Amino acid sequence: MSYDISDVNVLFPAKIDWQEFEKYQPWEPFADEVLEFLSVMSASLLKDRESRLYPDVVTFAFFCRKGNLKKLKEQYTDDKLRLGRGIVFHIGPSNVPINFAYSLVSGMLAGNYNVVRCSSKEFPQVDMVVKHLAVTAEAVPEVGKRIAVVRYGHESQANDYFSSICQARVIWGGDETIYRLKQSKAPARSIDVTFADRxxxxxxxxxxxxxxxxxxxxxxxxxxxxxxxxxxxxxxxxxxxxxxxxxxxxxxxxxxxxxxxxxxxxxxxxxxxxxxxxxxxxxxxxxxxxxxxxxxxxxxxxxxxxxxxxxxxxxxxxxxxxxxxxxxxxxxxxxxxxxxxxxxxxxxxxxxxxxxxxxxxxxxxxxxxDRFVPFGDTTAFSLTWDGYNLIQILSREVTI
CATH class of the missing domain: 3.40.309.10 (Aldehyde Dehydrogenase; Chain A, domain 2)
Structure with missing residues (x-):
């Protein structure tokens, strides 16, 4: 089935061939190339003086630091053989600008290709992260080609298209948003991870x-x-x-x-x-x-x-x-x-x-x-969110 996605605004990368994107190859969780990409992006964000205007962007950059990623790898990996599920389609929320980036990172760390739909609302935090994705992709291109950040309206056929090619959907938003997204058919083995009204x-x-x-x-x-x-x-x-x-x-x-x-x-x-x-x-x-x-x-x-x-x-x-x-x-x-x-x-x-x-x-x-945290940490992102271990659920275990 063909879909008209000509109205999709691709924020990153500058050009994309969706047919090539569909030829995904899953990696193991916490692949070295992904860790390098994220640590380079972290350094790039922290060097940018403009990012200091946005505390949530700075917090995200610290989350992606090499030292923190190393701790997360020790916490979320074991001796089991795991690979990413394939393509993960993320639908970001409209109430917290930086959440789209955390969702993207969770899919990357789990070993996947990722399509992230940003809110139709324009936020400077989104522009900041997208800018540094582009900078980092020049240094680590093999990871950059596994990422697409898009924006489009509610009437677009893009939800149907991206749902049709994905192996998992991560949906952030209100209950009505989730119900609406689930109307778009996904492959039978595709899974949905939903973050509803809480x-x-x-x-x-x-x-x-x-x-x-x-x-x-x-x-x-x-x-x-x-x-x-x-x-x-x-x-x-x-x-x-x-x-x-x-x-x-x-x-x-x-x-x-x-x-x-x-x-x-x-x-x-x-x-x-x-x-x-x-x-x-x-x-x-x-x-x-x-x-x-x-x-x-x-x-x-x-x-x-x-x-x-x-x-x-x-x-x-x-x-x-x-x-x-x-x-x-x-x-x-x-x-x-x-x-x-x-x-x-x-x-x-x-x-x-x-x-x-x-x-x-x-x-x-x-x-x-699902969470008991001290004051100041309520918005601190974790790879276990709303009771979901995102590394496990966005990857598959291979038994031998």
Whole structure:
């Protein structure tokens, strides 16, 4: 079957022969050539002064450093014989600009050819990475020819074409995006790895927080978890659960939120009028559904809403964004177990031990939460994401 893909904008490489691209040859995971390509690209990105304007690009560059790749290889390889599946078709998300690059890297490290569709929204981070892909491909051409980064509209036949030639699809986006992409037929043995709508929350041990020596750094970490992407990332906390004594909760809230507001001002957060309207609308909607109390702040760049003694099981239906936080005071983590559905992804933690987290998970037989991370690490990419080991799932095991 033929497809009209003349409307596809190929961002990388400059020219591509799709018939040649289909003649893929899978490599073993963490092939030396791929590691060299990524480490060269990392160095190229870090040398570019413009990349420093984008913390997420810098973080991506550090992820691709030779030393980190070596650690990942030790962590994700064993003595089993594995090869990439072939061509992986990635559909990047529209809410986190740099995620397309992490998705690409996971497919590369697993030994595959990769076609990555970027969001139709234009982001400078995408342009930055594409520019350095081109630079690196000149130095390591045998890897560059295994990569295609594209952009096209929703009416294009490209989804059908790329689905028809792939052995795996990695789909980032909302549930509706995933349902729509699955309408494009893929080969019978092709697999889908889907990253659907998820949501996250934070938990703070106030007994530990009141002794925090670097509240500014903690506030910056939380800023990066939330405000950096307007709370649109699946890993961004919306609910903040407080633990500890009442006295320390009161003191901890005052210290933490003051530091957070100051950080929002320091970062010159781009707060727009429409955000203020959305937050006010969301507050009214939430106030009709549950008993809440608005906590006074200097302005609505930071909105705090305190729940009463009850934590509704559907609290996740009342998420807002751009600096809107619902707070709940709990005696223990067990009090919040009833809200944890399978769509919960991340719990950002402060002052909570690994032992307490383990007990919380096992005692309550949680069906959700795939990640427990410290503040500042909610968006930190891992080759195990949403419970998927991407190296294993994007490669195949060969038995002898």
């Amino acid at each position: 949501y996250s929350f934070a938990a703070i041990n106030a007994d530990k927080l009141v002794s925090e020596q670097n509240m500014e750094r903690l506030a910056e970490n939380f800023y990066n978890d939330t405000y950096l992407f307007d709370q649109n990332a699946c890993s961004a906390p919306h609910l903040v659960v407080w633990l500890g004594s009442k006295e320390n909760m009161a003191k901890g809230k005052e210290l933490f939120w003051k530091a957070e507001y100051d950080m929002v001002q320091k970062k010159n957060y781009n707060f727009q009028s429409v955000m203020a309207v959305d937050k006010l609308t969301d507050f009214y909607r939430q106030s009709q559904a549950m008993e809440i109390c608005y906590t006074e702040t200097k302005d609505n760049e930071l909105v705090r809403v305190q729940l009463s003694d009850e934590l509704p099981s559907n609290i996740d239906d009342y998420r807002s964004k751009c600096g809107y936080f619902t707070e709940y005071d709990a005696k223990s983590l067990d009090e919040i177990a009833h809200i944890v559905k399978y769509k919960y992804q991340t719990m950002a933690c402060y002052g909570i031990s690994a032992e307490d987290i383990r007990e919380f998970v096992l005692k309550n037989h949680l069906i959700g939460i």
